[in-house]
Amino acid sequence: MSLLIVKNVSKAFDQNKIIDNINIELKKGEIVSLLGTSGGGKTTLFNIIAGLQTADQGQVILDGVDITGVTGKVSYMLQKDMLLPYKSVIDNVALPLVIKGMKKKEARQKALPYFKQFGLEGYENKYPTALSGGMRQRAAFLRTYLFSESVAILDEPFSALDMLTKAQLHSWYMDIMKDIKLSTLFVTHDIDEAIMLSDRIYVLSGKPGTITHEIVIREGSKKPKAFNLTPEFLSYKQQIVEALEGSLT
């Protein structure tokens, strides 16, 4: 059974339909990308899944429970890391646990073992200003993970980083996902990133935005090194570019 189901979701602002009849499924342990152009309703859909906006029609179902318009179930992460400058890194990361009612000390203890895995060792008691861009995103990702160990939605989390840092983070991300198996819905406009990271890709396009294509990346999480230089990669890319172009005309 799918962990997260988005069922027939539509949303309009002032009669202006943004997304129409969206259906998405996310299975346990899967990384699924939602790929679309800017202004195509990605963020709206994202907010609906996070519970920050209500849908005009349709439902968001998590683990068989309807969570449409309910916050606190799905954790998310944005391009902006939103680490609080006045909290140490460990307190930032442990914040979701504190919000859930855990004692501060206990929350820190729970967060601490992950610092090594997330490449943040030694920075526990530093303030976020001491971290590099890549580290900040990793810290934000750890916070997201601590909030919910089952499902996360990430909205272009790596798009503010430079090419090299981004590539590094991608391989780090693929590695860590093998360990933590966080089911992830990955919102992005970067085709390469979507192919590199996902098991499956939904293409969101048109106006109002609809899911026009679903592309399965057969290699899944077992992608070889330098996968982005292989003919398979390029054929996926061509498929997606055609899908996006087709919807523009």
Place this chain on the structure above:
Amino acid sequence: MLPSPIKVVKAFVDDFPTLMLHLKVTLIEAVAGLSFGVLLGFIVAVLMDACMVLDKALHPIIILTQTVPTVAIAPLLVLWFGYDMLPKIILIVVTTFFPIAVGLLEGFKSVDKDEINLMKAMGASKLQIFIHIKLPGAMGQFFAGLKISASYAVVGAVISEWLGGFQGLGVYMTRVKNAFAFDKMFAVIFLISIVSLLVMKLVELLHRKAMPWLKEDR
């Protein structure tokens, strides 16, 4: 009319015990007034931030309290509350709560919407959002307001003492003024400036202690 610096220093030294006696009273008033002012400013800011209606209702009243000159209401306060400390403290509260309330309110409102959304998505309550996001986010503005309020508090105490009282630097000032002892007057003025400066320095120290994360910025 303008005493030589040497005379002023001499008056300062000679009068030192008396000055300290009066300073103590003025400082007690200033600190008490500032504390209550900060408390009131904090409460007002929190209420105005939490409730739109209150924000609209209180805003004009708060502005009004600041358009009335302190010197004008001070005699009234003396008539109502006598010559003790109470009218002075009330006056200081009225002048010091404003920068705090305005600073904090600005701070609360300038908090990043996305951060609040993230907290909401994590299931945070209004109180948790306040404690983790709004309050620490408004600290910078709070201390900017506190710096202004602290200097107002000392000056406010002196002004309120001019209009009547038994002890305090303002009382002493009127007394030496009436005796045309200009050197002593300048000694008091000198002392008041020093105290104001010290109080502001203290606030700055507090600021740095309370916001240690600013250090790593540089």
